[in-house]
Structure formats: C-alpha cells, structure tokens
Amino acid sequence: MPEITWEEPYCAESSNCFRIGTDADGNAYIAVAGQEDTYLTDTRDALRNLIQDIKAGKADHLL
Template sequence: MPDITWEEPYCAEGSACYRIGTDGDGNSYIAIAGQEDTYLTDTTAALRQLIRDIKAGKADHLLAE
C-alpha cells in the first residue's frame, strides 16, 4: 500500500463521508471514510472532476443503494 496522507473526512448531510488523500509521487486517492484500505486512485484533476460531477448531481445513480 502506498504511503497516503489522508485529509479530514468530507461529510454531506444524509450521505456517506469520504476522504481525499495524496502520496509523495503526486497521486490522488479517494475513499469512504473508515474504509481507506479500499480506495480509488487517479490524477488529482480526474478526482476533482469526479467530485464536481457528484456535487452537481450527475452521478446520483451511482450512490444509490
């Protein structure tokens, strides 16, 4: 597992919390808070766009249980 520095969790009202992390090589990570051993990694720009799209409601169907 890479050495990831995790930021404080981001929590929206009524939904799961997630965390953003980075490593020494400049890679970015996103994980559900409390499940940091299972994460998605990509470029910082790609993860930023993913978060923007989720916030804009473009990915609500992906978050439904």
C-alpha cells in the same frame, strides 16, 4: 501500500463519510471514512474533474 496523506472526512447529510487523500507521486485517493485501506485511485486531475462534475450536478442521476 503507498503513503497516503488523508484529509479530514467529508460527511453529507444522511450519507456515508468519505476521505480524499494524495501521495507524493501525484496520485489522488478516495475512500469511505474508516475504510481507508480500500480505496479508489487516479490522478489528481481526474479526481478534481470528478468532484467538479458532481458539484455541477452531472452525477445526480446515479444517486
């Protein structure tokens, strides 16, 4: 298992909390808070783009 540095959990109104983490190799991770051993991983750039798209409303149809 990679050594992941997790940020504080992010919790939106009435929804699950999630955490974003990074490792020394430039990978980014996202997991449900409390379930950090089950995560999705990709590059930091890919995670940054995902977050920017979500903030821009491009994923609203998935909710």
